[in-house]
Amino acid sequence: MLNCKEITHLLSEAQDRQLPLSERLPVRLHLVLCQGCRNYGKQLDLLRAATRGYRDATRDEHTK
Amino acid sequence: MLRFARLQLRDAAAAEDAVQDALLAAMSNAKQFAGRAQLKTWVFSILRNKIVDHIRQQARTTNASALSGADENLDQTFDSLFKSNAHWTPGSRPRDWGDPQAALHQQNFWNVFDVCLNHLPENTARVFMMREFLDFETPEVCQELGITVNNCNVILHRARNALRLCLERGWFAAGETAC
Numbered sequence: 001m002l003n004c005k006e007i008t009h010l011l012s013e014a015q016d017r018q019l020p021l022s023e024r025l026p027v028r029l030h031l032v033l034c035q036g037c038r039n040y041g042k043q044l045d046l047l048r049a050a051t052r053g054y055r056d057a058t059r060d061e062h063t064k
Numbered sequence: 065m066l067r068f069a070r071l072q073l074r075d076a077a078a079a080e081d082a083v084q085d086a087l088l089a090a091m092s093n094a095k096q097f098a099g100r101a102q103l104k105t106w107v108f109s110i111l112r113n114k115i116v117d118h119i120r121q122q123a124r125t126t127n128a129s130a131l132s133g134a135d136e137n138l139d140q141t142f143d144s145l146f147k148s149n150a151h152w153t154p155g156s157r158p159r160d161w162g163d164p165q166a167a168l169h170q171q172n173f174w175n176v177f178d179v180c181l182n183h184l185p186e187n188t189a190r191v192f193m194m195r196e197f198l199d200f201e202t203p204e205v206c207q208e209l210g211i212t213v214n215n216c217n218v219i220l221h222r223a224r225n226a227l228r229l230c231l232e233r234g235w236f237a238a239g240e241t242a243c
Contacts (some may be wrong), residue, residue, distance in 0.1 A: 003150035012221040016195065016202045036157035043228045046164040050177055050231075051196040053168055058068045059108060 002026050007037045015044055065111060072115050072193050074186055082118055086111035112198055119190065120208055126187075128209035134185035135222065142225050158228070161236050173235055180230035184223055191216060192223035 002010070007030050010023055019027065031038050065086070069079035090107045145156035152158070167173045184192065194205045206216040 004152050005146050005150040008225070009217070009221055012224050013217055015224075016217070016220065036152040039158035039160050040228075042164075043158055043161055043231075044224055046161060046167070047224055047227055047231075048196070049164060050168060050173075054174065054177060054181070055068070055197050057174075058071060059065070059104070 002030055004030075004034065004037055007031075007034070008040055011037070011041045011044055014041075015048060065107070068108075068197070069111060069115060071181070072190075072197055073118060074189065078118055082111060082114040085114045089114075115198065116208065119194070123209045128187055128190070129211045129215050129219075130187065132185050132187065135188055138185070138188070138222055138226050141229065142222070159232070159236070161232075167235065176231065176234040180227050180234060183230060184226055188219055188223045188226070191219040195220060 007027060010019060010027050013019065014027070031041065065083050066079060069082045070076060073079045073082065086107060089110050145152060147153050161167070181189070191205055191209065194200045194208070195202065200208070202216050202220070203213055206213050209216075211219075
């Protein structure tokens with residue numbers, strides 16, 4: 001069974017590539033049982049959304 | 065455009081050069097543009113190339129995988145969130161940040177985010193920005209910087225952890241005590 005630290009690495013990599021089934025399943029199993037890592041994953045999603053929003057805002061600033 | 069380049073390059077002079085080069089290139093190639101894409105998108109794709117040129121040059125003289133003291137501090141902070149069995153300590157278990165859209169609509173959130181982004185150590189920030197701002201896939205980032213994919217993943221993980229802790233402290237926790 002994967003520990004939380006390992007899960008954070010896999011959740012970060014899941015932002016960058018599609019995890020293979022062999023990694024996806026243990027991650028999913030862990031997330032069912034672990035609220036902390038579930039929140040961690042959601043926080044990474046927010047980080048992605050925020051960074052995209054921030055990027056688009058800096059692009060628009062001077063080109064309007 | 066300048067702010068965009070500055071965030072990516074962390075060097076005001078280099079950022080100005082990149083923007084100037086991009087604008088010059090855009091003007092001298094204006095015929096090529098011919099309304100195929102939105103003007104803004106087109107100029108930004110030129111700027112992106114100029115930024116990448118600069119990063120490539122830099123990568124030849126600096127070691128992108130070198131760990132700075134600030135990077136090591138981030139790693140220590142991250143390690144301290146876990147018990148010896150590598151599960152979260154009760155106090156550091158990531159919390160529910162609630163409705164993310166609510167945060168993204170508040171100006172103060174963006175001020176905190178700006179500070180957090182600028183606090184990232186240089187090498188870590190470069191990899192993160194290439195991935196998230198310039199939209200490179202991880203293997204491309206590694207290739208440009210001459211580092212391994214594994215190293216890239218470690219750096220991205222470090223950047224994300226630093227940002228989430230910074231947001232947690234600067235925004236989500238602060239918001240809670242204010243209520």
